[in-house]
Amino acid sequence: MKILVAIKRVIDANVKVRVNADNTGVETANVKMSMNPFCEIAVEEAVRLKEQGVASEIVAVSIGPQQAQETLRTALALGADKAILVKSDDDLESLAVAKVLKNIVEKEEPQIVLLGKQSIDSDNNQTGQMLGALLGWGQGTFASQVKVEDGKATVTREIDGGLQTVALGLPAIVTTDLRLNEPRFASLPNIMKAKRKPLDEIAIADLGLDVAPRTETLQVSNPPARKEGIKVETVAELVDKLKNEAKVI
Amino acid sequence: MTTLVIAEHNNEQAQASTFNTIAAASQLSGDTVVLVAGHDCQAVADQLAQAEGVNKVLVADAEHYAHLLAEDVEKLVLSMAEDYSHILAPASTFGKNCMPRVAALLDVQQISDITKIDSDDTFERPVYAGNAIATVKSNDSKKVITVRSTGFDALAYDGGSAAVKSISSVDHVGTSNYVGEELTVSERPELTSARVIVSGGRGMGSGENFAMLETLADKLGAAVGASRAAVDAGFVPNDYQVGQTGKIVAPELYIAVGISGAIQHLAGMKDSKVIVAINKDEEAPIFQVADYGLVADLFKVIPELNEAL
Numbered sequence: 001m002k003i004l005v006a007i008k009r010v011i012d013a014n015v016k017v018r019v020n021a022d023n024t025g026v027e028t029a030n031v032k033m034s035m036n037p038f039c040e041i042a043v044e045e046a047v048r049l050k051e052q053g054v055a056s057e058i059v060a061v062s063i064g065p066q067q068a069q070e071t072l073r074t075a076l077a078l079g080a081d082k083a084i085l086v087k088s089d090d091d092l093e094s095l096a097v098a099k100v101l102k103n104i105v106e107k108e109e110p111q112i113v114l115l116g117k118q119s120i121d122s123d124n125n126q127t128g129q130m131l132g133a134l135l136g137w138g139q140g141t142f143a144s145q146v147k148v149e150d151g152k153a154t155v156t157r158e159i160d161g162g163l164q165t166v167a168l169g170l171p172a173i174v175t176t177d178l179r180l181n182e183p184r185f186a187s188l189p190n191i192m193k194a195k196r197k198p199l200d201e202i203a204i205a206d207l208g209l210d211v212a213p214r215t216e217t218l219q220v221s222n223p224p225a226r227k228e229g230i231k232v233e234t235v236a237e238l239v240d241k242l243k244n245e246a247k248v249i
Numbered sequence: 250m251t252t253l254v255i256a257e258h259n260n261e262q263a264q265a266s267t268f269n270t271i272a273a274a275s276q277l278s279g280d281t282v283v284l285v286a287g288h289d290c291q292a293v294a295d296q297l298a299q300a301e302g303v304n305k306v307l308v309a310d311a312e313h314y315a316h317l318l319a320e321d322v323e324k325l326v327l328s329m330a331e332d333y334s335h336i337l338a339p340a341s342t343f344g345k346n347c348m349p350r351v352a353a354l355l356d357v358q359q360i361s362d363i364t365k366i367d368s369d370d371t372f373e374r375p376v377y378a379g380n381a382i383a384t385v386k387s388n389d390s391k392k393v394i395t396v397r398s399t400g401f402d403a404l405a406y407d408g409g410s411a412a413v414k415s416i417s418s419v420d421h422v423g424t425s426n427y428v429g430e431e432l433t434v435s436e437r438p439e440l441t442s443a444r445v446i447v448s449g450g451r452g453m454g455s456g457e458n459f460a461m462l463e464t465l466a467d468k469l470g471a472a473v474g475a476s477r478a479a480v481d482a483g484f485v486p487n488d489y490q491v492g493q494t495g496k497i498v499a500p501e502l503y504i505a506v507g508i509s510g511a512i513q514h515l516a517g518m519k520d521s522k523v524i525v526a527i528n529k530d531e532e533a534p535i536f537q538v539a540d541y542g543l544v545a546d547l548f549k550v551i552p553e554l555n556e557a558l
Contacts, residue, residue: 094359095358095359098353118494121376122376123376123378124361125361125362128349129319129345129347129348133353134353134354138422140425141342142346154428157342158488159342159343160342162486163431164429164431167426167428168424168425168426169424177494178481179480179487214357214389215386216386216388217384220383223519226519227540229536229539231536232541232543234543235550236557239554242541246502246523248501248522248523249558
């Protein structure tokens with residue numbers, strides 16, 4: 001079966017982001033960008049499904065600026081067979097991304113679409129579910145275990161009180177949680193090989209979809225700063241402060 | 250204008266996050282109607298009918314709503330969506346699972362995890378792991394929203410007297426079926442609604458050492474949390490995890506023990522009223538957000554603290 005993996009290029013998870021001077025967004029100039037960590041887990045899971053003989057082909061897709069090509073090359077180096085870049089210089093909302101992905105899914109006809117559970121920039125946690133709804137497919141979100149056999153996917157999901165398992169008919173959507181797997185690193189020979197793997201580019205306008213933004217970001221501001229704390233020397237002093245100063249115990 | 254709140258519950262009682270979501274709904278113009286989809290869930294409907302801020306409770310009782318699968322909740326909510334200007338659910342794993350499906354089929358861009366309501370169409374929400382706050386105006390005709398429960402104080406659980414009305418269910422969709430559940434059993438308060446939280450990180454060294462924190466938690470009537478490092482090391486189950494990818498908490502007192510304070514962890518707890526950090530590394534970033542810091546070996550000071558309380 002074919003697996004489609006959607007990946008996003010985001011500000012690296014270890015960068016301390018800064019709100020820009022005119023409060024319209026965060027500083028992105030000269031900031032390190034990487035593949036969204038949850039997307040790495042999705043690529044890894046796809047590769048493992050291929051190694052198990054479940055999947056025969058992995059297609060990686062990303063929607064973004066020309067530079068998102070680098071992120072797709074990373075996915076190819078990790079084991080994806082081909083990549084599709086839908087070029088868009090605008091930062092798309094998740095509804096628009098889901099519509100674009102639906103279009104790609106209809107062309108590629110995968111049996112499973114793997115996505116990260118959320119991107120660490122917008123923190124929306126929407127795209128996989130939206131794509132599932134638009135396609136009318138079942139979904140296994142926040143997956144910590146995926147088994148594909150007998151024409152169905154059994155997905156263990158991380159929920160607030162513990163774990164829940166659902167069985168999905170195929171085709172289906174799976175979004176990855178942190179504990180699904182530990183992504184591998186791309187080896188140098190594989191990075192070289194990835195340069196020769198196919199990477200198609202599509203201009204978003206050619207898809208003829210309504211991707212106009214539905215929301216306006218009026219302002220981006222810094223979160224309220226906490227007042228500076230103090231260091232205490234002993235346990236007795238800590239207990240005293242909590243009892244008599246903060247009055248929380 | 251009427252707001253529909255989708256209740257999160259376990260068929261016996263509503264989760265605390267449902268009450269926070271009702272509080273958010275009360276800040277919007279118009280009435281608040283609560284939808285209880287479930288199985289044998291009349292008790293939940295009766296409970297919510299008494300909550301302050303609720304004007305009406307609708308109950309859809311069917312076997313296939315017992316576990317609130319996203320595909321089934323989506324079809325039910327869509328069948329009734331035309332009567333509502335705003336559709337809200339808690340930003341828990343339940344709300345995050347269902348609501349984007351509803352939004353997509355209504356052709357609406359959902360607003361996730363709001364922490365503040367500026368007006369009926371303008372909301373504030375944290376982005377970049379809480380390192381920035383975005384003020385977002387929605388131009389969609391309907392607003393589909395998930396609510397961060399720590400952003401809104403719950404109203405009174407009683408004093409209301411809303412009417413409870415049964416509504417018809419929609420057939421089971423069948424693209425997804427419930428198989429089973431493995432819930433973590435705990436006597437302690439639930440993490441997201443606890444007044445005090447004691448959290449351990451990689452510095453705890455092992456799962457056995459968490460017993461010290463449990464003793465401390467029991468003395469304070471606290472819930473026990475953890476950083477991702479502690480979960481990944483297998484010290485505690487993953488539903489203990491506090492952070493951008495785990496639970497978002499804002500208790501009155503948060504005690505971080507052996508936690509360095511990575512950006513992703515801070516995203517889950519930096520709105521706590523008082524933060525205490527106990528760490529032997531003086532340079533640990535957790536001290537930048539802590540109100541009270543104690544630079545010391547946790548294996549020495551936690552027993553001392555347990556003794557002192």
